[in-house]
Amino acid sequence: LAIMKKQDASTNVLIHEVTKTFGDATVVNNITLGIEKGEFMTLLGPSGCGKTTLLSMILGILDVTTGSISFNSQRIDYIPMHKRDVGMVFQNYALFPHMTVMKNVEFGLEMRKIPKGERKRRALEALEMVQLEHLANRYPKELSGGQQQRVALARALVVQPKVLLLDEPLSNLDAKLRKDMRLQLKKLHQELGITTIYVTHDQEEALSLSTKVAVMAAGKLQQVGTPREIFLKPKNQFVADFIGYGNFFKGRLTGEQAGNFIFQSEKGFTLEVRKDTQHKLGDSVILTIKPENIRIINQKTGRNELSGNIVISDYVGNITGYEILSEYGDPLKLNALGADSFPVGSELMLYFDPEHLVMID
Numbered sequence: 001l002a003i004m005k006k007q008d009a010s011t012n013v014l015i016h017e018v019t020k021t022f023g024d025a026t027v028v029n030n031i032t033l034g035i036e037k038g039e040f041m042t043l044l045g046p047s048g049c050g051k052t053t054l055l056s057m058i059l060g061i062l063d064v065t066t067g068s069i070s071f072n073s074q075r076i077d078y079i080p081m082h083k084r085d086v087g088m089v090f091q092n093y094a095l096f097p098h099m100t101v102m103k104n105v106e107f108g109l110e111m112r113k114i115p116k117g118e119r120k121r122r123a124l125e126a127l128e129m130v131q132l133e134h135l136a137n138r139y140p141k142e143l144s145g146g147q148q149q150r151v152a153l154a155r156a157l158v159v160q161p162k163v164l165l166l167d168e169p170l171s172n173l174d175a176k177l178r179k180d181m182r183l184q185l186k187k188l189h190q191e192l193g194i195t196t197i198y199v200t201h202d203q204e205e206a207l208s209l210s211t212k213v214a215v216m217a218a219g220k221l222q223q224v225g226t227p228r229e230i231f232l233k234p235k236n237q238f239v240a241d242f243i244g245y246g247n248f249f250k251g252r253l254t255g256e257q258a259g260n261f262i263f264q265s266e267k268g269f270t271l272e273v274r275k276d277t278q279h280k281l282g283d284s285v286i287l288t289i290k291p292e293n294i295r296i297i298n299q300k301t302g303r304n305e306l307s308g309n310i311v312i313s314d315y316v317g318n319i320t321g322y323e324i325l326s327e328y329g330d331p332l333k334l335n336a337l338g339a340d341s342f343p344v345g346s347e348l349m350l351y352f353d354p355e356h357l358v359m360i361d
């Protein structure tokens with residue numbers, strides 16, 4: 001499609017020491033973040049951490065309090081919104097209810113004084129891109145949530161923006177549609193290559209869609225990295241917890257053995273953990289492991305094991321989640337494949353593979 005080729009996939013974004021305050025509340029706190037050309041960057045964090053506020057400053061509906069935002073080294077934070085060439089999809093889509101789908105998509109072109117013929121042609125192309133050309137004459141209320149979401153996307157893309165901003169665009173959809181739309185969005189980004197900034201609190205969405213993820217908490221950046229880096233090497237307990245790790249043990253690295261550190265927990269047990277480059281003997285660390293990486297074993301091996309009793313069992317189809325109280329009093333989370341084969345109260349022997357234990361500061 002012609003419109004696909006015309007999308008500007010060559011803009012990088014630099015957010016430089018940006019702070020936003022409302023009264024005496026600092027909602028975005030000195031954030032510096034670079035977004036490469038064609039990147040799909042996700043701002044991931046809990047409700048209220050400042051993601052939408054940061055997006056709103058890039059869009060131009062909010063001013064920065066201090067700092068700057070640039071596209072290709074040109075500052076844009078003080079120029080009006082309509083001159084920034086940014087496309088935006090809001091969480092609630094914000095379609096104009098009194099306009100047809102076609103008119104909604106044409107709107108941005110009309111604002112830019114594009115002649116009628118070209119307007120219609122480009123709006124149709126954008127609707128084809130999201131496979132909605134057959135619904136061009138409907139009104140938003142005559143569409144499903146997923147269809148409205150696609151109209152909003154077409155409306156954002158039709159103006160060939162330099163940067164596409166998406167604020168939790170999938171959060172109003174049911175689980176199945178959400179996943180379908182996620183894959184469509186991913187495909188669209190691969191085809192268009194447009195620099196995209198996406199806001200979500202859903203870690204699975206962030207990992208699936210993004211080329212880079214920026215984890216935020218309380219207005220500050222916690223970690224920026226590829227989905228793999230974030231998932232396999234969370235930098236601190238906040239990121240680890242948010243991304244689905246559980247099982248946090250406090251202690252110190254007190255020895256070495258066969259390429260592993262010996263971790264001595266405050267509670268009195270030891271575990272071997274694979275060495276990494278960031279930690280050295282004597283460091284105080286937190287050890288963590290994902291619930292799916294703790295293994296239930298039948299026989300004691302005498303190494304990297306703890307026993308515990310099942311407190312809650314949560315069968316959800318292909319996996320069962322167990323909450324376990326360890327022999328040292330730590331609450332543990334474990335996900336096992338398959339049905340819930342162990343009753344509440346039973347004692348389990350658990351193996352912690354040194355490869356799967358992760359050290360964080």
Ligand code: ATP
Nearest residue numbers: 022025027045046047048049050051052053054201
């Ligand atoms: P959510 O996922 O719930 O949308 P978020 O991470 O996008 O959360 P923001 O919407 O950026 O969070 O809000 C961050 C904080 O700033 C919140 O505590 C919010 O109450 C506050 N806030 C946002 N806008 C204003 C405003 N105009 N005046 C005062 N406080 C505001």
